[in-house]
Each structure stands twice: as structure tokens, then as C-alpha cells.
Amino acid sequence: MAGLSRADVEHVAYLARLGLTDAELSRLEGQLNHILDQYAKLAELDTSAIAPTAQTIELENILREDVVTPSLPVEAVLQNAPARDGDFVIVPPILGGDA
């Protein structure tokens, strides 16, 4: 299995939305490649005829009645918001310009 280059590590960090320092990126490059070497072991197994397992208990399509149930009080939810305006959470602007 091909290893991860420094550029790959930087790309994955961006996909994961992790701002990493140069030292962290260098350390992770070595560690991730060491861990990926362990993954290679799975290639020994022929799994072409094996179905994947996503969960281990046979529960499917759990439904509930479509009824209104109480939600949490606004104050309880908003107490953890880093920035708020009344009953709203202030979020960072996601569109350009002077919003």
C-alpha cells in the first residue's frame, strides 16, 4: 500500500478541519504511515464473497409514532453557545461580503 506523503497528510488534515502545526504534521506523517502498515494485513484475506457488517444486532427500521414531544428549553440549549443574540446562536458568516 502506498504511503502518505506530507502533502497527503496536509490534505487529510484540511478535510478533517484540523489546523495542525508543522511539528504535528511531521509527527503524524510518520505515525500514520506506521499505522497504515498494520492495515495492509487485511489485504491477505479474500473478502470478495463476504458481505460487510455495519452493525451486529438484527434491529432494522426502528420507527416511532409521529407525535410532538417537548423539546429542551431554549435557555438550557443556548447556555453553551459561544456567541448568542437573544434566542439565536451567532454563527460565523458563511457567505462572502459584509453581512
Next chain:
Amino acid sequence: MDITRLYAHEMATRLRAGTLSSRELVLASLDAAERQNRTLNAWLTIDRDRALAEADMADARLSAARDEGPQVLASLHPLLGIPVALKDLVSVAGGQCTAGSRILEGYVAPYDAHITERFHDVGAVIIGKTNMDEFAMGSSTEHSAFGPTANPWALDRVPGGSSGGSAAAVAAFHVPLGIGTDTGGSIRQPAALSGIVGMKPTYGRVSRYGIVAFASSLDQIGPLARDARDAAALLHAVAGRDARDSTSAPIAVPDELLALPAADDEAAAWLKGKRLGLPKEYFVAGLEPGVETAVRGAVAALEAAGATVDEVSLPHTDYGLATYYIVAPAEASANLARYDGVRYGRSTRLEGADFIADYLATRGGGFGAEVKRRVMLGTYALSAGYYDAFYLKAQKVRTLIKRDFDTVFAAGFDALVAPTSPTVAFPLGARLDDPVSMYLSDACTLPVNIAGLPGISIPCGLSEGLPVGLQLIGPAWSELDLLRGARAYEAITADAGWRTVEPADLARVEDPTVPSPGERIRLSV
């Protein structure tokens, strides 16, 4: 008599008789926890006022029940008035819940977890929240953002992890019962390294509503205790279907969990005619000789007491580590995407920057090294072009690993017997810089999570003065049998010398000259 040395079932007997109050028990717990936390760092939050209020409520319920007569008294749950510890990823409304992470420091849970509600219902008293590896990712509790926890058996060693705070608090007699979560071994491995009982129930047995998620197809909640009866009572209190966790199964929780035999001969009789399998793949390189000796000794004792033991094979065991370290990080990378600093948690907003820069700064500054490693692994394993090679492949191997267990249980084995951890507690700092060696700590436990099965670790002796854990693994929903098996093992080893040995470093745990575990790590680096 030091009341903190009582088992929960002994406390319950005295509470009902009125010879002991919950307030006395809770005060003793709080005092021990507060006095010893500098050297153990087992607790992140100790809530004295809340605990004493809950204790008074429990005493009022006990007193009212005594007035109403023996029948009402007998209907009380045995956990009423008993002090318990919660791992700091269980939501308690109005209390901090950090999951061991800087990114959740100061976060106040707006609601109770399902298991918190159950504790309120039965009247158990929550003493506080315990230390853990950040987001439950780790096998030593060293990956906590709030410093490592020390092992009461040897203060320069880890208690295991990720539920190391709960394990240390129970091993040090602060509380008779603790809650942990187990994604790859995080209840059983710290139980083994701390010399106590720890059970991971079947996937779906306990609702995870209100628990901070790590890997959703693997996570389960379970008990840490000093004996099988107490573990069974705790499981009874929290297990069962809850509509708010769709993966919690509508399977009846047996009331027999509250009736494990007290008498040793009755308990030991369970073993007669039982078939136990010894998976040969769990006795290979990396297993410390002292651990192997203790585990094989335990197996011989089980056999002598009437069980049949045969070697079995779980041929895909060797693929467990790679499978786990694809599936768990992949699920973690998705679960941890929610920590973006927008609605709650640590938030870094940079002046004039776009919102992605805010995310990068918030997450880069808020997560610790191990969490970053796993999020990176998971993101990579799920990324375009690698999904089939990693994640889908791992899910297929997961099928093979599960089939190994299905085949053995279909052949008539009641349970499998194996080591819990290949080693005893290791020194603080020893595996911090080598992630793969840390991951190998869970080689004997993580296949059980991959297959969704129940497993329990029970103490089975000492190696070089440190505890060794024996693991019993059963088919799905066999918790009662595993606990009966654990109780039987306690019964047949009731007179063993190692049972009377208390954690050695409890003698030094209040010594002001002993460094804290955080100081030890800093000194060793």
C-alpha cells in the same frame, strides 16, 4: 469498620436495616475522593452538594419504606442510596461534561443521559465525574486533557483506559460502583489493570442517549465494581430498551441479575457441566508470562470445579487490530465533526478570516494528539478513493471475525475464557510516544466489540504484585450467564491469598510528598 470497604450489596443490607445511612456512605465517599484526588487524579468533578442532596432523598425513601413494611422495603432497588461514579462522558443536567477534552471544557449538559435518569429512578447517588482518555480514545487515561490518572496499586503506573478514572475510584474504595464505556476494551482493560470487575454488555443492551459518542457501532456502557454481584446490580439498573437510542434492543433485562447467589457453594455449582472454550489465538506472543500463568491457573480452577475446557480457534483474531483501527476512527471522525465551535464547546473565531479558518483553529486547538491521530485516520479511511480499500474491507473482515465467535458458540460452548490484557499495568509514559504499542493493549478485548458480544473481566491473581484480569466472553445477551460464571469463579477462589491483598500504593496515596500523576509524566519526559 471502614464503610468504604463494604460491597454495594453489603451497604444495601445495612441501609435497609437502618444501621447505616446513605448520607454516611456518601460523606465517606466524598471525603476519600477529595483527600486522594491529588495523587490519583481519578475525578474531574466532585459535586458534594448535589451528592448530599441525593443522599438525603435516598435516606427519606428508605425511611418511608421501613415504615411501610418489609414488602415495600424488599421492592427497593439495591442501588438506592449507594454512591456511584460516572465517567465524564455521561450527561448529568446542569453539570460539566468534558469527555476528557479541552474542546468541551466548561460545557454544561442541558439534559440527563438515559442512565442518569435510571440512577435517579433507583436512587443511586452520583458522587462525581471521572477522568478518561479524551473522547474515550486510549488505553491508559494518559490522553485526558486534564492530566493522567494513577493506578492505586502502583502510583507510577497507569490504571488502564479509557475508563481509568472510574476504575481507579472503585479500586481505591472511593465508591463501590462506577460507570465506564467500552468501545475496544475501555471497561475491561482498566478493570484488569486495576484489579476489579468490569463488564462490557452486548451491543444494544444499554441506551447511549446522553453519552458522548466515540464509535457508534461499537460503544457500550457498562459497570465497574469490586465483585460480580455489584456489577450485576448496576447492569440491572441501567440496561433495557430506550426509545431515544434506536440501537438499544427490546430484549428483557433478567431480574435474576439481582439474585446472584451469595453462598459460595451455590455459586460454584453453576460451573458443573458448563463448556468453556480457550481461544488459542489469545495465548500468543506479547502475552506476559506472569499474566499467562495467572490466567492458566484460573482456567485450571474452573476445570477442577466441574467445567469442561477445550481449546478453540478464532482464526481471524489477528485481523482484529487493523479492522478496529479502521472502523473506530472512521466512525469517530464522523461523530467528532460536530465539534465546530458554533453551538457549544470551545470556539476560536478569527477576526476577518473565513469560517473554515475558524473550524481549523477551533479543532486544532481543542483536540489532543490522540484524537487528532484518530480523526486523521478515519478521515483518510473514508476519503474518496480509499473507502473500498479501507472502510468497506474492514467491514467485511468484521463479518469474518463475528463468524468466528458465532461458530464457536454454535458448537455448544457456553463462554470463552481468555486474558483481558496481555500485560499488567504499565508505567506512566511508557507507551505515550508509540501509538501502535498502546493499541496492542486492547488486542484481547477489541474483537469482542467488533462482534458486538458481552465480555467481563474479573481479577484472577497477581503478577509481580500487580493485578491480572481473566476475561469471559459469551454469546449475545448472555450477561447473566457471564456474571454467574464470574460469581462462580469468585466462589471457588474465595480463599485464595491474592484476594486479601489491597492495592499497595493506597498506603501512600495521601502522602503530601508523593507527586501527582501529571507531575510524574512531566518528570519522565
